[in-house]
Amino acid sequence: MRTYDATAVPHTLAPIVSALRAAGCVFAEDEAQLLVAEAPDSEALAEWVDLRVSGMPLEHILGWADFCGERIAVDPGVFVPRRRTELLVHQAICLLPDRVSSPPPIVVDLCCGSGAVGTVIARLYPEAELHSADIDPAAVNCARRNVDAVGGRVYQGDLFAALPPGLQGRVRILAVNAPYVPTEAIKTMPPEARLYESRAALDGGDDGLDFHRRVAAEALKWLLPEGHLLIETSGQQSGRTAGIVAGAGFTVRTVHSDGLDGTVVVGAPLCGKRSRWVPGRRAPSY
Template identity: 55%
Template sequence: MSATPSLSSVVTTLRAAGCVFAEDEARLLVSAADSPAGLADMVSRRAAGQPLEHVVGWAEFHGLRIAVDSGVFVPRRRTEFLVRQATALIHQAPAGRPAVVVDLCCGSGALGAALLATAHQPVELYASDIDPSAVACARRNLAYGGTVLEGDLFDALPDDLRSRIDILLANVPYVPTEEVPLLPSEAREYEPLVALDGGADGLDVLRRVTARAPDWLAPGGHLLFETSERQAPGAVATVRADGLAPRVVTSEEWDATVVVAQLRGSRLGPVSLSPDPRGPAPVTP
């Protein structure tokens, strides 16, 4: 029987591998391991550069433990700010029916799971992703309250959702192609490229979403997506060009920039693009 690596030896190994939070990670690995051999394997994988979330099999997100399989995009903590903006809008759905929420590019399903946990009202949730590994993972995380579909953006959705979606979450990839090689090795080596690469300017997938979003949103419905501060002006212009009224919400604490775009009217009627007289939504930590 092999001896269990001590906490101090795990810390030493992780420090040598360049893990900044070696002590915290060591404690997590020790608590997650089911055997000495299992711990040794997990420490070896983490020291080799695998994301901690892939090694332990889950990520903490919005107070939840989200299953994250190897090769699946790891939900970022800053994206909790996007969930908070969506949760604040849920109550605007018409009374008498569940709010209809769709999470495109859902990855592990973290956004939908977090929204279900915090909405405090009935939600009809759909999530979709083009990556089969992500879909399998999301189905585990949303087994208690969502429908997970495999396909390319809106092509995965049932047709009867057209003009019914109250909240459309689209955490699309937005890293410009030439900047992907500059990402931390954990991302570029262990996460799927399709979840990172947003095209030449990082907005290619977003353009595909905004072009079709008005056909799927309910009147007054909202599209929400994360972007970078640098890309926000281009993202806002894209949203406006496709008939949605955008506002940008930022948080220094979360280092997050979110665009909230509303469908005012429909494809068949005029759309007001005037600024929201209420100004930006309040930023909550």
Template identity: 55%
Template sequence: MPAETADAVAARLRRAGCVFAEEEAELLLAAARTPADLDALVARRADGHPLEHVVGWAAFGGLRVAVDEGVFVPRRRTEFLVERAAGLAPPAPLVVDLCCGTGALGAALAAALGGRAAVHAADIDPAAVRCARRNLAPLGGTAYEGDLFAALPPALRGRVDVLLANVPYVPTAELPLLPPEARLHESAVALDGGPDGLDVARRVAAEAPAWLAPGGALLFETSDRQVAAAVRAVRDASAGALEARVLTCDERDATVVVAKGHAGPGA
């Protein structure tokens, strides 16, 4: 058992500026196998590494999702997107999770649907894909390495019921303003959304109509100040094939764009 007490670990974390020092101390104590291991974990956290990278997992959608060093940490606010997706999904949906990172969105949706979803995920970051494969395998999901739709099997075209896209939406000029945990320890490709933060969203919206099944839906997260631009981006990039609406959750500070074809029910 680690020799250092929870109070001592919490004190070290507080000195390093950790706001939730007591809760984090308990997690680090649970993750440590030896006193030396605990010391190393606390040192990494005190040095500014994300807690999820230090302990190797994140809580998301009722799951314990594996998170490797350098991989984008799933945000709790994004659970709102998964909840909305579950409400739109047919009984046994074909789900695609683009910009999947850890695969948390696809895994959480599959779990919420009782394992009835067939999940295909993709990311351009090899480290993220390795992580996603571990998280999706127990749920029967598959992860591919590559750039957006180009990574997916062509046989999925026209069959996707739910298209989750955890697109980066931070404008490039604002990356230096991100908290150090994200700026220094997460992959830039998972954060950088281009000049206005919507470059990747546009690329997804442009190709989504060819991949969605009739009645299928695209869901992606954005910021509240990008809402009007995001809705326009969906309309313009899809050449009017998709119509977007916006859902928000004030409690979690979450903003989600849902886009469907005009003929889709509930669009």
């Protein structure tokens, strides 16, 4: 194993950058700086560089991810929160009441993974009452570390079955980044995702939309009439996700951010209004 002197940063950085670049890391310099800054000693640094060169995601090595400018703990095997998902957080914050209301607005982060989405919403809107849930015990353990710190609760189970029934009809924001990769497309994903994140975090079924159907079918039962369902999807799948949400009794709009490369379908309970979703309509740009 190579060793690097973590105290001699300028001399250490160059060989690490070269090693990372040769391994195909696009942001080799930034990553090298982070590894040097975070490694407790030179032995750990050498081990971390080897892990990164072998393809392990940087966030799993460091034990945290930068998400919306916040450090989110990420354990091995747990889905690394992506930059595109910051759009889901932005949209949720925009839909929370301007003023502190009583009772506090309830936010549910379903399929929470590390708990990143709910944790950042609660940091930006501390009055919110946060409930996060995931089926994977490793994700739930990881989410507890993030969500406990902002005063939220984490549950384990299959979608809504994980939540306390007392939340039915009371949820203001239902934020969902569920798996949406079509099963066949998983093999084309980068090795960082395929090899280091659980298949259950990626696989959305034949067309990738199984979870969107299941969530949309049950969401009305949990939301307040003035609540919102927000589902992250891909640009390609957004028309179909919007159709599913509209078909479940919501008025729908699709938000896209070129900068974040993120797409979110936002549904508001119809409550007698006609759906504004038109099949094939282009998503407005964010």
